[in-house]
Amino acid sequence: MTADLRPSLPPLRDVIAAHGLQASKALGQNFLLDEQLLDRIAAIPGPLEGRPAFEVGPGPGGLTRAILRAGAHLVAVERDARCLPALAELEAAFPGRLRVISGDAMEVDARAEAGENAHVIANLPYNVGTALLIGWLSADWSPLPWWSSLTLMFQMEVAERIAAKPGGDHYGRLAVLSQWRSDARIAMKVHRSAFTPPPKVMSAVVHITPKPAPEGVSLKHLERLTAAAFGQRRKMLRQSLKGLPGALDALAAVGIDPQRRAETIGVEEFVEVARHLGRTAA
Ligand code: SAM
Numbered sequence: 572m573t574a575d576l577r578p579s580l581p582p583l584r585d586v587i588a589a590h591g592l593q594a595s596k597a598l599g600q601n602f603l604l605d606e607q608l609l610d611r612i613a614a615i616p617g618p619l620e621g622r623p624a625f626e627v628g629p630g631p632g633g634l635t636r637a638i639l640r641a642g643a644h645l646v647a648v649e650r651d652a653r654c655l656p657a658l659a660e661l662e663a664a665f666p667g668r669l670r671v672i673s674g675d676a677m678e679v680d681a682r683a684e685a686g687e688n689a690h691v692i693a694n695l696p697y698n699v700g701t702a703l704l705i706g707w708l709s710a711d712w713s714p715l716p717w718w719s720s721l722t723l724m725f726q727m728e729v730a731e732r733i734a735a736k737p738g739g740d741h742y743g744r745l746a747v748l749s750q751w752r753s754d755a756r757i758a759m760k761v762h763r764s765a766f767t768p769p770p771k772v773m774s775a776v777v778h779i780t781p782k783p784a785p786e787g788v789s790l791k792h793l794e795r796l797t798a799a800a801f802g803q804r805r806k807m808l809r810q811s812l813k814g815l816p817g818a819l820d821a822l823a824a825v826g827i828d829p830q831r832r833a834e835t836i837g838v839e840e841f842v843e844v845a846r847h848l849g850r851t852a853a
Contacts (some may be wrong), residue, residue: 618642749779800836
């Protein structure tokens with residue numbers, strides 16, 4: 572069984588050379604070639620044996636191999652057609668466990684393709700990474716989303732904004748939207764030298780696991796509230812929330828001092844205000 576999970580494969584550098592996969596900046600291509608590092612990333616979601624998984628941007632297939640070695644059944648979406656022959660070799664090496672979709676991850680229905688309870692694992696292209704994350708965080712949540720976890724490589728600055736706690740410069744809308752019904756943490760920092768070619772900045776893998784959503788709170792109200800509050804993050808809430816009908820009343824009902832600034836308001840406090848906002852706006 573173990574041999575089946577670890578077929579012998581050519582080094583990733585040879586795959587890149589054999590298929591002429593020079594990295595394209597426009598496609599956000601920064602490849603990871605260190606297989607030990609890739610195995611550590613694939614271990615972050617926990618045991619994957621027999622579990623469905625979904626990868627965006629497999630490229631030459633480094634992380635793809637690691638996810639397959641961990642035993643998952645993987646669906647991977649790649650936009651760069653040059654990578655398809657290299658990925659076909661992986662499909663052959665892991666029979667029945669990899670399905671590659673040639674296309675744009677922004678247009679693919681991940682839930683339909685990957686199936687319920689899939690682990691999403693990706694070294695994301697920087698140009699679409701945040702948009703994809705917001706899409707996954709906005710999924711139907713009844714009582715949990717279709718995905719079991721998100722294990723995603725981002726530029727460090729984005730990773731810090733996702734996992735940020737109140738009080739610092741990184742804390743904002745992305746932290747609240749990432750944490751109001753999920754746990755989000757930085758699981759691993761990755762030096763820029765680990766990538767080929769190295770990007771300008773450091774990176775980090777974020778691990779997000781969903782929790783049952785707080786009752787009576789809609790994403791729509793939380794989005795409006797955080798957009799208004801962080802739109803003028805240095806201002807007091809009584810100023811920044813003035814234009815959002817019902818928001819100042821909701822603040823008073825929850826007992827939050829309107830002289831506070833958005834960056835001091837905890838995720839649970841935003842959730843409470845959004846709940847009141849929903850009641851009065853309904
Ligand atoms: N997974 C590989 C690795 O870790 O070495 C490559 C990661 S590289 C940062 C991002 C990958 O996403 C590239 O293979 C790129 O072609 C692909 N990509 C870029 N935009 C995409 C999109 N909209 N949909 C699907 N794949 C995309």
